Amino acid sequence: MPRLLIGLLFILSTVTAFMPQAKAHFGVIVPSDDIVTQQDSKELTVEVKFIHPFEMHYMEMEKPRRFGVLHKGKAQDLLKSLEKAQGKGGDQQESFTFWKAQYSIKRPGDYLFFVEPAPYWEPAEDKFIVHLTKVCVNALGLEEGWDEPVGFELEIIPMTRPYGLWTGNVFTGQVLQKGKPVPNAEIEVEYLNESPGNPSVVKAPSDPYVTQVVKADRNGVFSYVMPRAGWWGFAALKDAAWKLKKDGKQKDVEIGAVFWVHTVDMK
Amino acid sequence: MMSFLLKRFLTGVVLAALVWGAPAWAHKVNIFAYVEGGKIYTESFFPDGQAVEGGAVEILDGQGRKVAEGITDKEGKCALPIPVKDDLTVVINASMGHRNTYKLKKSELGD
Numbered sequence: 584m585p586r587l588l589i590g591l592l593f594i595l596s597t598v599t600a601f602m603p604q605a606k607a608h609f610g611v612i613v614p615s616d617d618i619v620t621q622q623d624s625k626e627l628t629v630e631v632k633f634i635h636p637f638e639m640h641y642m643e644m645e646k647p648r649r650f651g652v653l654h655k656g657k658a659q660d661l662l663k664s665l666e667k668a669q670g671k672g673g674d675q676q677e678s679f680t681f682w683k684a685q686y687s688i689k690r691p692g693d694y695l696f697f698v699e700p701a702p703y704w705e706p707a708e709d710k711f712i713v714h715l716t717k718v719c720v721n722a723l724g725l726e727e728g729w730d731e732p733v734g735f736e737l738e739i740i741p742m743t744r745p746y747g748l749w750t751g752n753v754f755t756g757q758v759l760q761k762g763k764p765v766p767n768a769e770i771e772v773e774y775l776n777e778s779p780g781n782p783s784v785v786k787a788p789s790d791p792y793v794t795q796v797v798k799a800d801r802n803g804v805f806s807y808v809m810p811r812a813g814w815w816g817f818a819a820l821k822d823a824a825w826k827l828k829k830d831g832k833q834k835d836v837e838i839g840a841v842f843w844v845h846t847v848d849m850k
Numbered sequence: 851m852m853s854f855l856l857k858r859f860l861t862g863v864v865l866a867a868l869v870w871g872a873p874a875w876a877h878k879v880n881i882f883a884y885v886e887g888g889k890i891y892t893e894s895f896f897p898d899g900q901a902v903e904g905g906a907v908e909i910l911d912g913q914g915r916k917v918a919e920g921i922t923d924k925e926g927k928c929a930l931p932i933p934v935k936d937d938l939t940v941v942i943n944a945s946m947g948h949r950n951t952y953k954l955k956k957s958e959l960g961d
Contacts, residue, residue, distance in 0.1 A: 723880065725880065
């Protein structure tokens with residue numbers, strides 16, 4: 584009898600251990616345009632979300648702790664420009680809060696938008712999740728600034744210029760923790776199924792297709808080939824050295840360093 | 851035998867020159883312009899941020915007539931007074947035939 588119990592417990596723990604894989608949380612920043620040319624509108628709408636990008640499931644997002652943009656080495660605080668919005672996936676019954684901001688491009692160069700969310704409590708994983716998220720918008724012909732760090736505790740530094748990417752291009756990045764490479768870092772990759780212009784929602788034949796997983800080498804460098812046009816999110820995950828309290832108990836914190844890039848079909 | 855080696859060497863030199871020269875040709879020159887305090891400020895640069903030094907800046911009116919000109923400084927900058935209240939085209943002519951334009955609408959010129 585105890586054997587059976589142990590066996591059952593083993594199966595249960597194995598099942599729960601694999602569950603988070605099927606539902607990967609992602610911090611998201613998606614701008615209305617990622618390459619602003621002379622002819623384009625200089626007014627950007629930037630959406631900030633916490634979702635399952637492939638499955639298009641929204642999660643309730645509290646007002647972020649920090650939201651800003653890095654341009655020509657200067658960070659600008661944009662937290663006050665965030666406005667509440669509601670969104671939901673196709674099969675979700677209720678709507679959830681996400682955030683939206685307007686930003687006006689004034690000068691040439693790269694604009695690195697970044698967000699530090701409030702810690703998200705995930706009861707299913709018994710831990711907090713903090714996804715430090717970035718996206719780069721290029722403006723008016725000057726390709727400078729995309730490989731700069733914004734100073735997050737954990738961050739992906741792109742080694743591929745993160746815009747002007749074709750479908751099928753490889754995206755290479757380096758995972759840094761406090762400025763040092765993270766050897767063997769685990770990176771989850773997901774396609775944003777609600778990408779503007781996605782002709783049809785992609786359905787996964789089985790769970791492992793939803794979240795792609797790649798590991799970094801000893802220098803924290805990883806690569807992934809993006810097989811479809813739209814937005815792709817890269818989340819390097821690491822347990823924080825610090826903990827947060829929940830109901831008087833210390834709980835683990837998962838830090839995610841997330842970077843979003845956009846691909847376009849060659850035609 | 852000597853001539854074969856020489857040929858290979860020369861081919862190598864030519865190929866190396868082509869490869870080394872390529873980034874310069876892949877560079878597209880850009881110009882950006884904005885208005886502040888009654889002046890038109892221009893910045894001319896290559897995509898990697900390198901300034902276009904000594905580039906010829908021209909301002910054309912709505913009919914395409916040249917109404918002002920100047921030369922970019924070490925930082926690729928050139929400031930000119932607003933020559934006429936019209937839809938303007940600011941042109942940069944850099945070396946090796948590199949050219950680009952930036953449009954400034956009449957409404958952007960201020961009062």
